[in-house]
Amino acid sequence: MDEIATSTLLMILGLLLFLSAYFSGSETGMMSVNRYRLRHLSQQDHAGAKRVQYLLDRPDRLIGLILIGNNLVNIAASAIATVLCIRWFGDAGIVVATFALTLVVLIFAEVTPKTIAALHPERVAFPSSLILKPLLTLMYPIVAAVNFITNGFMRLLGINPNTTLGHDALSSEELRTVVNEAQSMIPSSHQDMLLSILDLEKVTVEDVMIPRAEISGIDVQDDIKLIIKQLSQAQYTRLLLYRSEIDDAIGFLHARDIMQIVTKTSGDADKAELIRAAREIYYIPEGTPLNVQLLKFQHNKERIGLVVDEYGDIQGLVTLEDILEEIVGDFTTNIAPTPSESVSPQEDGSLIVEGTANIRELNKEMNWELPTSGPKTVSGLIVELLGDIPQHPLCLRIDGYALEVLECSESMVKQIRFIPNESRHLEQQNLFS
Incomplete structure (x- = not known):
């Protein structure tokens, strides 16, 4: 050296x-x-x-x-x-x-x-x-x-060097972070859809179903002329056919089948033909996550089903479109978001809300954070909190939201006034402007 x-x-x-x-x-x-x-x-x-x-x-x-x-x-x-x-x-x-x-x-x-x-x-x-x-x-x-x-x-040292950490496998929450961080590379509409897909496993069929009381159906016990009139004025392509009450359901009638029967009989169809034309009912257990139900609809080639509880009682109705709307949003030609029809803004800044309003839909449309782990409607939320049908007028507070019960029936709360705080008031002004 x-x-x-x-x-x-x-x-x-x-x-x-x-x-x-x-x-x-x-x-x-x-x-x-x-x-x-x-x-x-x-x-x-x-x-x-x-x-x-x-x-x-x-x-x-x-x-x-x-x-x-x-x-x-x-x-x-x-x-x-x-x-x-x-x-x-x-x-x-x-x-x-x-x-x-x-x-x-x-x-x-x-x-x-x-x-x-x-x-x-x-x-x-x-x-x-x-x-x-x-x-x-x-x-x-x-x-x-x-x-x-x-x-x-x-x-x-007790460490297995051959143990892998799943390499690059990501959890749903990590995928959510990746999507949120890719804002400049993914259009906002696509980003919302990707996040909605990740949320499907957290949402059950009860969250999107049409409640039992709102199911459009035809009672075969009614007069045949009344039935034909109901069929001709129906707003949906599929109607539930039942005897006397929803729990005794027969099947679904498709608009195409109805038109064929009416055309074939020149308007004189009978109840037996309607019953024969009814399609088999597809039942969905309550509590089924939407991601699971979407795959089941695809596997069974179904588009509509009735949600039932553990006793077989019908709780509501779910369609394929209901699940798809959770991913892509409401199917509408109006580009600007519109508030729910169950919400009526007042001049003083408060909101009148129907008791049947779905809590998840309200949270999404109004940027609220009402609890969704229990009842699905505002009426159910209030009744569960109080333990009984309240007497109106009555004021209460739920998770920071000031509410006033305006109208009740014997079985439910029909109308509620939401009194927003200052920050929520500004958000709602922007939403309804």
Whole structure:
């Protein structure tokens, strides 16, 4: 070492520091690259992405290779720096070399290259893979030996080195974060739909069903002329046919079948023909998540079903369109959002809300946060809280919302006045303006 010129040692030291910076930057760049974008580029036959994907398939070998190279050049740089400083400063050169090399390595071989690699991982990882891939092949025996020793030590500590963390699998909440963070890349309408799809598993059929009391149906016990009139004035393409009460349901009548019967009989259809034309009822257990029910509709080739409780009593009606509206929003030609028909704004800023209003729909349309874990309607929420049908007028507060019960019947709350606070009042003014 004493025979080597100082200038030569300086050039070797500079080369070693450059290699140290390369290994440090490569490690950060490889570990910071977006795995999903990397997989996409690999499928598009991007050469650099394929090389990086190959190296990251076994991260223990990649890290082992980089750390072997990084430690090797750092130790060599330390030895050369010590020799140079002893030549320049004598016995004090050891101390000088320690502090000086630490500062140089920290700034130029650690912080700077790693920061650059973290900011631009692909620009660092793809070119680095040109060197690291053949270097891994060349040094494979050493890397394998190091990995064998480290894996054995990890097993002694009770850690299984072969345990994977699911690689890049994301939970629904993590996917939600990814969608929210991709605002500039995904149109807001598409973003809302993606988030709605993720929410389907949290919503059950009771949240979107038409309540039992609002189901449009035909009672076969009625006079045939009244039935024909109801059929001709029906607003829906499918009507429930039942005897006396909803629980004694017969089946669904499709508008197409009704038209065929009326045409065939010249308007003189009888009840027997209507009953024969009724299609079999598809039943849905209450509590079924919407994502599950959507798949069941698809698998069974159904578009409509009756929600029943554990005793078989009918609770409501759900259609495929109800579930799709949870994803894409209401099917309407009006682009601007409109408040629910069950909400009537008042001049004093308060809102008159029908007791049958669905809580989830109110929360979405009015930006409210009424509790949705219990009853599905505002009336049910108030009755559950009070434990009885209230006497009106009555004022109460639910989760910070001031309410005034305006009208009740023997079985439900019919009208409620919501008195918003200042911040909610401004939001509602914007909504109804």
